[in-house]
Amino acid sequence: xxxxxxxWHYGGDFPENLPTEAGATHIxxxxxxxxxxxxxxxxxxxxxxxxxAILRERxxxxxxxxxxxxxxxxxxxxxxxxxxxxxxxxxxSDEAPYYSVYENCLGENIEHLYEVPDTWxxxxxxxxxxxxxxxxxxxxxx
Numbered sequence: 001x002x003x004x005x006x007x008w009h010y011g012g013d014f015p016e017n018l019p020t021e022a023g024a025t026h027i028x029x030x031x032x033x034x035x036x037x038x039x040x041x042x043x044x045x046x047x048x049x050x051x052x053a054i055l056r057e058r059x060x061x062x063x064x065x066x067x068x069x070x071x072x073x074x075x076x077x078x079x080x081x082x083x084x085x086x087x088x089x090x091x092x093s094d095e096a097p098y099y100s101v102y103e104n105c106l107g108e109n110i111e112h113l114y115e116v117p118d119t120w121x122x123x124x125x126x127x128x129x130x131x132x133x134x135x136x137x138x139x140x141x142x
Contacts, residue, residue, distance in 0.1 A: 007072060029062050034086075
């Protein structure tokens with residue numbers, strides 16, 4: 001199952017002044033958080049551990065890593081069972097709280113959410129909120 005694809009974002013109403021890579025930033029931030037929090041699927045943990053090491057060592061930004069290692073596509077193969085269950089609720093549901101969290105955390109002083117910088121500083125602002133939401137979700141599963 002495909003959750004998201006950067007190409008879905010850089011078509012249509014995408015700001016003309018931004019590079020197409022900006023359409024992957026929000027996806028890369030979420031995928032990065034999942035992978036760095038042990039929610040990665042075998043594709044990353046077993047088949048491509050060297051690319052996961054690059055991410056852990058912060059040798060690439062989250063969006064750039066996502067573009068280079070996931071071909072701009074976020075699918076269920078990227079995650080393990082728990083990661084997919086959380087993603088169905090938090091990222092891919094009709095309510096999709098992720099987008100509100102992303103906007104509240106990183107959307108200040110920008111016109112379009114695609115303008116969020118693909119940096120580790122942005123990730124570090126967002127990650128605690130993702131962790132908090134994940135912990136709340138886990139508590140509600142039991």
